Amino acid sequence: MTDRKGSSSGEAMHEALGFKKLARENWRSLDPISAMTVIVGRQSVRPMTADEVAELILRRDLSPKVPHRIRQLFEVARGSLCYGAFFYPLYALGAEQLYRVLEAALRTKCEEAGAPASVLKSFRNANEWGAKQGLIAEEHVNQWRVMAHLRNEASHPTQQTIHNQAMSLDILDITVDLLDALFDMFPNGDQQSGV
Numbered sequence: 001m002t003d004r005k006g007s008s009s010g011e012a013m014h015e016a017l018g019f020k021k022l023a024r025e026n027w028r029s030l031d032p033i034s035a036m037t038v039i040v041g042r043q044s045v046r047p048m049t050a051d052e053v054a055e056l057i058l059r060r061d062l063s064p065k066v067p068h069r070i071r072q073l074f075e076v077a078r079g080s081l082c083y084g085a086f087f088y089p090l091y092a093l094g095a096e097q098l099y100r101v102l103e104a105a106l107r108t109k110c111e112e113a114g115a116p117a118s119v120l121k122s123f124r125n126a127n128e129w130g131a132k133q134g135l136i137a138e139e140h141v142n143q144w145r146v147m148a149h150l151r152n153e154a155s156h157p158t159q160q161t162i163h164n165q166a167m168s169l170d171i172l173d174i175t176v177d178l179l180d181a182l183f184d185m186f187p188n189g190d191q192q193s194g195v
Contacts, residue, residue: 018160018162019031019033019087019088019089019160019162020032020033020087020088022087027086027087028086029086030047030049030050030085030086031084031085031086031087031088033088034047034048034050034053034084034085034086034088034165035047037053037165048085050085050086053082053084053085053165054082054085056169057078057081057082057169057172058078058082060172060173060176061176062074062176062179062180063179063180063183063184065180065183065184066105066179066180066183067105067108067183069104069108070101070104070105070108070179073097073100073101073104074098074101074175074179076097077094077095077097077098077100077101077175078094078172079094080093080094080097081094081095081168081169081172084165084168088162089160089162091162091163091164091165091167091168092160092161092162092163092168094168094172095154095163095167095168095171095172096151096154096155096161098171098172098175099147099148099150099151099154099171100151101175101179102123102144102147102148102151102175102178102179103123103126103148103151105179105182105183106123106126106127106130106135106136106144106182107120107123107126109130109135109182109183110126110129110130110133110135113130113133113135115129115133123148123151123152124145124148124152127141127144127145127148130144131144134185135182135185136182137181137185140177140178140181143174143178144178147174147175147178
């Protein structure tokens with residue numbers, strides 16, 4: 001098969017797939033869509049390098065209060081985002097994994113707070129219970145609900161989701177903010193370690 005530019009190497013977007021078709025010759029090269037992300041300077045406009053993309057993604061880290069197993073999940077999601085520069089669909093895959101990281105974190109926090117088993121069965125239940133118990137800061141309740149909705153959408157796809165880099169960076173920033181707040185809060189004035 002040939003892609004939109006007529007090349008058989010898969011360097012450009014593959015017409016049938018709608019994204020770069022990986023091949024032995026191109027899997028380490030910048031994705032053509034990523035190459036369209038540019039830096040505008042006073043004197044020039046140039047494509048971002050993979051290192052510059054990674055720098056944007058790696059600039060935020062989690063609070064040390066976030067449990068180790070949640071940090072592990074987060075690092076896998078963030079790693080997927082970094083490799084989006086080489087394979088653009090990984091931006092969506094990384095973002096979808098961030099929703100699952102949030103779900104695991106909230107379930108962990110609810111379990112620590114003594115939630116009944118029925119609460120731990122779904123992200124939505126954990127959201128509602130966590131909000132009522134004060135585990136979720138009032139200003140974050142709607143963001144948690146949106147993330148639960150997005151997690152459900154991502155877990156039951158009807159077609160391939162493609163996020164642009166900016167969307168994925170926004171989801172990364174929101175995830176860090178929500179996780180840090182979740183494990184830095186002391187519900188009802190009680191100090192809990194979150195570890």
